[in-house]
Amino acid sequence: MNLITSQLAFAYSPEREILSSVTLSLGPGDVMFILGANGTGKTTLVECMSGLRLPLRGSVTIDGQNLYQLSVRTRAQNIGLVPQMHEPVFAFTVEQTVLMGRAPHLGLFGRPSRQDHHVVGEVIEAVGIQHLRHRAYTKISGGERQLALIARGLAQGAQCLFMDEPVAHLDPHHQHDVMSVVRQLADEGFSFVVTSHLPNHALLYGDWVAFLTDGRADVQGTPGTTITEQTLKVAYDMDFEIVEGSTGSRAVLPRLYRNPNPMTW
Amino acid sequence: MIRKDRSVPWILVLLPVSAFILALFLGRYGIHILDTVRVLLGLDGPSDVFRALILRVRLPRVLAAACVGANLAVVGAAFQGLFRNPLVDSRILGVSSGAAFGAALALLFTSQGMIVQTSAFIFALVAIALVMLVGVRFGSSTLVLVIGGILVGALFNSLLGLIKYVADPLSTLPAITYWLLGSLNATQWSDLPPLLTITGVGLPFFALLRWRLNLLTVSDTEAMAMGIRVRLIRTVIVAVGTLLVAASVALAGTIGWIGLVIPHVARVWVGPDYGRLIPASAALGAATLILLDTLARTAMPSEIPLGVLTGLIGVPAFFILFLRFLRTRGEAQ
Amino acid sequence: MTKLWIAVSLVFLCALTGLAQSETTVIDQSGRSVTIPLPVEILVSVHGIGTYYVYALGAGDRLAIAYYIGVKTLSSASESMLRWEPRLAEILSYGDPNIEEMVASGAQLVIADGSQHEAVAEQLRDLGIPVILYRAETPEELKEAVVLTAAFLGSGAQAQADAFIADYDRMVNAIATDLESLAENERARVLFVGTSLTKVISGEMYQTHLIEGAGGISVTRELFGSWNEVNLEQILLWDPEIIIIPPYGLIQPADILDNPDWQSLNAVQNHRVYRMPRIIAPMDTPVPESLLGIAWLARTFYPDHVSFNLAEEIVGFYANYYQFTLTDEELARMTGQ
Numbered sequence: 012m013n014l015i016t017s018q019l020a021f022a023y024s025p026e027r028e029i030l031s032s033v034t035l036s037l038g039p040g041d042v043m044f045i046l047g048a049n050g051t052g053k054t055t056l057v058e059c060m061s062g063l064r065l066p067l068r069g070s071v072t073i074d075g076q077n078l079y080q081l082s083v084r085t086r087a088q089n090i091g092l093v094p095q096m097h098e099p100v101f102a103f104t105v106e107q108t109v110l111m112g113r114a115p116h117l118g119l120f121g122r123p124s125r126q127d128h129h130v131v132g133e134v135i136e137a138v139g140i141q142h143l144r145h146r147a148y149t150k151i152s153g154g155e156r157q158l159a160l161i162a163r164g165l166a167q168g169a170q171c172l173f174m175d176e177p178v179a180h181l182d183p184h185h186q187h188d189v190m191s192v193v194r195q196l197a198d199e200g201f202s203f204v205v206t207s208h209l210p211n212h213a214l215l216y217g218d219w220v221a222f223l224t225d226g227r228a229d230v231q232g233t234p235g236t237t238i239t240e241q242t243l244k245v246a247y248d249m250d251f252e253i254v255e256g257s258t259g260s261r262a263v264l265p266r267l268y269r270n271p272n273p274m275t276w
Numbered sequence: 277m278i279r280k281d282r283s284v285p286w287i288l289v290l291l292p293v294s295a296f297i298l299a300l301f302l303g304r305y306g307i308h309i310l311d312t313v314r315v316l317l318g319l320d321g322p323s324d325v326f327r328a329l330i331l332r333v334r335l336p337r338v339l340a341a342a343c344v345g346a347n348l349a350v351v352g353a354a355f356q357g358l359f360r361n362p363l364v365d366s367r368i369l370g371v372s373s374g375a376a377f378g379a380a381l382a383l384l385f386t387s388q389g390m391i392v393q394t395s396a397f398i399f400a401l402v403a404i405a406l407v408m409l410v411g412v413r414f415g416s417s418t419l420v421l422v423i424g425g426i427l428v429g430a431l432f433n434s435l436l437g438l439i440k441y442v443a444d445p446l447s448t449l450p451a452i453t454y455w456l457l458g459s460l461n462a463t464q465w466s467d468l469p470p471l472l473t474i475t476g477v478g479l480p481f482f483a484l485l486r487w488r489l490n491l492l493t494v495s496d497t498e499a500m501a502m503g504i505r506v507r508l509i510r511t512v513i514v515a516v517g518t519l520l521v522a523a524s525v526a527l528a529g530t531i532g533w534i535g536l537v538i539p540h541v542a543r544v545w546v547g548p549d550y551g552r553l554i555p556a557s558a559a560l561g562a563a564t565l566i567l568l569d570t571l572a573r574t575a576m577p578s579e580i581p582l583g584v585l586t587g588l589i590g591v592p593a594f595f596i597l598f599l600r601f602l603r604t605r606g607e608a609q
Numbered sequence: 610m611t612k613l614w615i616a617v618s619l620v621f622l623c624a625l626t627g628l629a630q631s632e633t634t635v636i637d638q639s640g641r642s643v644t645i646p647l648p649v650e651i652l653v654s655v656h657g658i659g660t661y662y663v664y665a666l667g668a669g670d671r672l673a674i675a676y677y678i679g680v681k682t683l684s685s686a687s688e689s690m691l692r693w694e695p696r697l698a699e700i701l702s703y704g705d706p707n708i709e710e711m712v713a714s715g716a717q718l719v720i721a722d723g724s725q726h727e728a729v730a731e732q733l734r735d736l737g738i739p740v741i742l743y744r745a746e747t748p749e750e751l752k753e754a755v756v757l758t759a760a761f762l763g764s765g766a767q768a769q770a771d772a773f774i775a776d777y778d779r780m781v782n783a784i785a786t787d788l789e790s791l792a793e794n795e796r797a798r799v800l801f802v803g804t805s806l807t808k809v810i811s812g813e814m815y816q817t818h819l820i821e822g823a824g825g826i827s828v829t830r831e832l833f834g835s836w837n838e839v840n841l842e843q844i845l846l847w848d849p850e851i852i853i854i855p856p857y858g859l860i861q862p863a864d865i866l867d868n869p870d871w872q873s874l875n876a877v878q879n880h881r882v883y884r885m886p887r888i889i890a891p892m893d894t895p896v897p898e899s900l901l902g903i904a905w906l907a908r909t910f911y912p913d914h915v916s917f918n919l920a921e922e923i924v925g926f927y928a929n930y931y932q933f934t935l936t937d938e939e940l941a942r943m944t945g946q
């Protein structure tokens with residue numbers, strides 16, 4: 012599935028455009044990271060690109076079709092959203108939560124059929140949480156919730172999932188659990204757009220990265236070439252260094268100027 | 277967690293039906309069981325008094341209790357999901373306050389049930405119209421609706437206070453006070469058509485829509501991403517829910533706690549899935565109000581106001597259930 | 610010098626005794642001792658029933674502000690009332706008592722309702738205005754209230770109060786004598802409803818005493834509190850022989866007689882459903898006119914047994930206590946003839 016965003020602009024108030032011209036392109040199996048400082052409009056961009064907000068200008072096409080002209084049902088059958096971690100009010104089971112993703116395939120008065128339950132079983136298995144199927148969603152860990160929400164997006168039939176800071180609040184192990192499922196699904200052909208504050212994740216799991224600054228995403232490309240000390244400095248207004256590990260992996264470290272060696276004081 | 281057993285649907289029917297039948301056999305005027313059976317089967321034998329009591333006094337009242345109980349419980353359950361707040365009940369949008377004002381206003385001038393009922397119904401709709409007006413102006417998010425409901429409720433409560441102040445303490449004030457306590461006493465067949473019609477449309481609506489209510493318990497953004505027209509569906513649910521509450525309150529007065537407690541009881545029983553929660557709430561709500569109203573009309577020579585009974589039983593029940601609710605969410609030990 | 614002191618002291622003492630003589634101390638019906646400077650020339654009554662005690666004792670002209678039970682505005686006052694009290698427009702008031710207005714009226718004494726005016730009484734006492742609180746729900750308490758009222762209205766009132774109590778006792782005794790021959794099961798079983806068909810009196814209300822004074826039995830005498838809501842089944846169970854509707858509210862006998870659900874009642878089958886008439890105050894409340902209420906009920910319950918002449922009693926009462934002459938129409942309304 013190809014999702015092409017061109018010259019997208021959005022403003023909450025006429026005085027200030029939070030997005031002025033964003034052009035991005037996503038192909039099947041791509042994991043695209045969107046990096047940017049707080050308040051640069053990452054969430055807004057996700058909401059526009061996934062069709063939840065109408066942009067001021069610009070277009071988003073999905074396999075050549077204008078996203079904003081699709082019916083809400085068709086859109087939901089193609090694009091899913093994994094929201095930031097939240098605390099649900101009612102203790103639905105994981106299965107009931109994932110089942111909600113079948114809504115775009117059901118009529119207004121419809122109820123899930125055997126077939127829908129079957130789909131849910133498959134996607135739960137696909138993200139590897141079949142053991143949690145009948146547990147209360149409120150009582151599983153944050154990482155498991157993210158996987159359940161990915162499964163819910165898959166249950167919609169979505170080929171493209173938008174994830175808004177999916178690993179915030181998670182420990183490194185659970186971060187990896189979630190991201191490796193993302194990577195694995197991408198290898199099966201699903202596309203992901205992930206907003207993040209972790210350039211390292213873009214390096215580890217991303218196929219493509221875009222820096223959102225001043226309402227534009229002019230700096231974008233493969234993570235290895237795009238995430239540099241210069242681009243990071245522009246994006247976050249601080250100095251970083253890129254270090255290389257023994258296995259050839261690269262990592263971003265903030266550069267500290269205070270006292271390089273506090274122990275000697 | 278294991279799957280709930282399959283016998284639930286049978287109990288759903290059995291519970292209100294048995295409460296309904298039981299209620300027809302009970303009353304201050306002792307009628308022999310066999311006579312009651314004969315009257316219900318349309319057989320000859322029982323006196324006209326028995327026939328009138330069972331068919332014209334008990335039957336409409338029990339029917340009204342069933343409808344009101346089911347309506348308040350279903351709307352309470354739906355609104356709790358809609359507002360993503362387990363402390364919400366059908367009164368959240370100021371509908372009951374509007375109805376109370378309308379009833380009190382009518383009671384100043386008449387004691388005719390039909391006029392009081394109509395006035396209560398109309399002002400319940402006026403209340404929700406005002407809330408919707410606020411909602412349309414400020415984007416009909418749940419927060420806006422709640423604030424609108426609080427404002428409109430407060431407005432009508434003040435107007436109600438004014439009416440109580442000018443009401444005659446000898447005649448109209450006691451009538452208003454009693455109406456506000458909630459009662460199904462003196463319900464006649466002629467009072468029922470509006471309630472039966474609206475219940476007949478509104479409950480099936482919620483029954484059909486019930487699974488989709490699940491999707492309103494998640495955030496607006498998530499629901500929209502799953503292809504739900506959140507604003508539209510929310511408006512429709514509020515509208516139909518309001519009709520059900522308005523029709524119920526107009527006939528029975530302000531009966532609290534049913535809309536808050538019954539959905540929680542139902543959640544303990546069948547879980548949070550609205551596919552099961554709505555039928556369970558309807559069944560439990562109907563059965564509970566039938567039984568409480570039977571108690572209200574038989575326990576003592578004088579009527580116990582129904583709203584007083586639901587409160588006395590609802591408060592401790594709610595306390596226990598809510599602790600349990602918090603525990604299932606992992607917030608209390 | 611010493612002589613002068615003695616003279617001054619004497620004058621002062623005389624003045625003190627003089628003062629002491631011009632006040633009286635009474636215990637009101639809330640049990641509080643109230644000292645009232647005499648004479649009381651300007652009265653305020655914020656008790657719609659207490660007002661009538663003042664009238665019955667011939668002091669109605671001393672009222673500067675008055676509440677009349679059930680009368681909120683001039684438009685809700687009957688034509689009879691307007692004719693009886695031409696000053697009604699001037700002095701009629703209603704609602705929560707306004708302290709400042711009472712003070713402005715120059716009230717030397719305020720009559721109030723013990724069941725709801727404790728706080729108002731407190732404020733008035735702070736302002737130096739004595740307050741008498743009434744609580745009368747039985748015939749004895751009614752008589753007590755009348756005697757209490759006479760205590761501060763002067764010597765003429767005392768005689769009037771004695772006459773009223775004598776009249777009240779005479780009426781109750783006359784009825785008792787007339788009905789002596791009646792067996793317990795011949796007594797009228799009476800249902801006294803309120804402003805709705807399912808609202809009935811309790812055994813603690815004044816109306817129960819009226820029914821008993823008139824030789825009847827209130828079927829709801831076992832109930833407590835104020836007005837009780839009951840259901841039709843319970844009413845059918847009581848199966849009263851007579852139903853009385855109070856002189857206020859919107860219920861008329863036809864509402865019961867024509868109601869299909871009430872047809873099996875003894876009272877309905879025998880057409881014995883009556884609404885109390887009203888000229889000035891509602892006769893079912895603890896006002897002096899309740900004396901006529903008893904007479905009217907007795908005549909209604911036992912038209913063939915009572916020996917007194919209702920019309921004479923009515924004419925006499927209004928002449929003696931309210932200085933009021935009924936029109937022929939008013940009298941016919943009261944006697945039902």
